[in-house]
Amino acid sequence: MSQPIVVIAEHAEGHPRPITYELAGFARTLQKEMQSSEITIIVIGEIIDSVAEIIARKTGLSVFAIRVPGLAGYNAEVYKNILSNVLTDWQPSHVCAAHSTQGMDFAPGLAVRLGAACITGVEAIVKQDEKICFRRAVSGGKIMADVFTDSPMVLLTILPGSFAPDPANVAAPGPVKHRMMESAPKQSFSRGIIRKSMDVSAVTEAEVIVAAGRGIGEKEHLDLIYRLASLFPKSAVGGSRIVCDQGWLDYAHQIGVTGCTVAPNLYIACGISGAIQHVSGMRGSGFVISINKDSKAAIFNVSDVCIIEDLTTFIPILIETHENRCAVSE
Numbered sequence: 431m432s433q434p435i436v437v438i439a440e441h442a443e444g445h446p447r448p449i450t451y452e453l454a455g456f457a458r459t460l461q462k463e464m465q466s467s468e469i470t471i472i473v474i475g476e477i478i479d480s481v482a483e484i485i486a487r488k489t490g491l492s493v494f495a496i497r498v499p500g501l502a503g504y505n506a507e508v509y510k511n512i513l514s515n516v517l518t519d520w521q522p523s524h525v526c527a528a529h530s531t532q533g534m535d536f537a538p539g540l541a542v543r544l545g546a547a548c549i550t551g552v553e554a555i556v557k558q559d560e561k562i563c564f565r566r567a568v569s570g571g572k573i574m575a576d577v578f579t580d581s582p583m584v585l586l587t588i589l590p591g592s593f594a595p596d597p598a599n600v601a602a603p604g605p606v607k608h609r610m611m612e613s614a615p616k617q618s619f620s621r622g623i624i625r626k627s628m629d630v631s632a633v634t635e636a637e638v639i640v641a642a643g644r645g646i647g648e649k650e651h652l653d654l655i656y657r658l659a660s661l662f663p664k665s666a667v668g669g670s671r672i673v674c675d676q677g678w679l680d681y682a683h684q685i686g687v688t689g690c691t692v693a694p695n696l697y698i699a700c701g702i703s704g705a706i707q708h709v710s711g712m713r714g715s716g717f718v719i720s721i722n723k724d725s726k727a728a729i730f731n732v733s734d735v736c737i738i739e740d741l742t743t744f745i746p747i748l749i750e751t752h753e754n755r756c757a758v759s760e
C-alpha cells in the first residue's frame with residue numbers, strides 16, 4: 431500500500447487559516463506527481479470539531495481531528511509529541527506544514543523525532559530525471575535550489591502564496607475521524623494572544639506603494655520614502671519586516687508572508703533585498719521599480735526597472751527633478 435501524504439492544518443479562533451487550503455492544493459499537486467497516495471489533513475486542538483468540518487467540506491479530503499484537552503492554542507511541544515506519535519504509526523511519505531511562524535517552529539524538531547528529511551520554504555515541485563524535487567530559495571532569494579531526498583519520509587514547509595488554494599466547495603465533504611490524545615507541555619506555555627488593532631487598508635487599497643527596506647539605513651530616512659510616495663495620488667508607504675521589527679514603521683505597513691499581500695499598479699522597493707518572504711506579498715504588483723545599491727539584489731529578479739544607486743542620493747534627486755519639472759510647467 432502506498433504511503434499517505436499528510437497536511438498539518440493551521441487554524442485560529444475556530445477558523446482554518448487560508449494557508450491550510452494552500453497546503454491542500456500543494457498536497458494534491460504532489461499526489462498527482464506521485465500518482466498515488468491518499469491525503470489526510472490533521473487538525474490539532476482543544477475545540478476543533480467545527481474547524482475539521484469546515485476543512486472537510488471545503489476540500490473534500492479526509493480530516494483527522496485530534497482533540498487535546500487543555501490545548502487552547504498552538505504549542506510546539508504538544509504538536510511534536512502528538513504528531514510524532516501518530517506519524518510513526520502512519521509512516522507518511524510527505525508531511526506538509528506551512529512555512530509560517532508555527533510551521534517553522536515545530537517542523538524541524540518533528541523531522542528529527544521521525545528520522546525524516548526536512549525541506550523548508552518550498553515554492554514549487556519540479557521533476558528532474560523522473561525524481562520529484564522541491565524548489566526553494568537560498569542565499570536570500572538570489573539562487574533557487576531544486577532539492578531531492580530519497581528519505582522515505584519528508585517534512586516540507588510550504589511558502590504561503592506559492593500554491594493555489596484547493597478549490598472551495600467540492601461535491602462532497604471528506605470524511606472526518608476523531609481521536610482524543612493527552613499531551614501537556616513541560617517546557618513552553620502560551621500566555622495568551624494579544625491582538626493589536628491595525629488598519630492595513632492604507633497599503634492594501636493603495637494604487638502606488640513606496641516600500642522601505644533596511645537599506646534606508648535609519649528611521650529618519652523614512653522622510654524620503656514619504657516624500658516620494660506623496661508624489662503619487664492614492665499612494666501608501668509599505669515596509670519590509672525588518673523595518674517594522676525595528677519599530678520604524680507600524681506592522682500595518684508590513685508587506686509579505688507575515689504582513690499584507692498587496693497588488694498595486696506600481697510598487698517602488700527602496701533598499702529591499704527581495705527575500706522570498708517579502709516578494710510573496712508583492713509579486714501581484716503591476717509594475718515594479720527597485721532601488722538598491724547591490725546589482726545582484728534578488729529584488730531585481732522581480733522588477734521591471736532596476737535602479738542600482740544609493741537611495742539616499744538617488745531619491746532626493748528624483749524628487750527634486752520632479753518638483754523642478756512641475757515648477758516649469760506651471
Ligand SMILES: Cc1cc2nc3c(=O)[nH]c(=O)nc-3n(C[C@H](O)[C@H](O)[C@H](O)COP(=O)(O)OP(=O)(O)OC[C@H]3O[C@@H](n4cnc5c(N)ncnc54)[C@H](O)[C@@H]3O)c2cc1C
Binds near residue numbers: 689705
Ligand atoms: C517566517 C518568516 C516570515 C517573514 N515574513 C516577512 C514578511 O512578511 N515581510 C518581509 O519583508 N520579510 C519577512 N521575513 C524576513 C525576510 O526573510 C527578510 O529578512 C526581510 O524581508 C529583509 O528585509 P530587507 O530587504 O528590508 O533587509 P535586507 O535583507 O537587509 O536588505 C537590505 C537591502 O538594502 C540594500 N541597501 C543597503 N543600503 C542601501 C542604500 N543606501 N541604497 C540602496 N540600497 C541599499 C542592500 O543592498 C540590501 O539588498 C520573514 C522571515 C521569516 C523567517
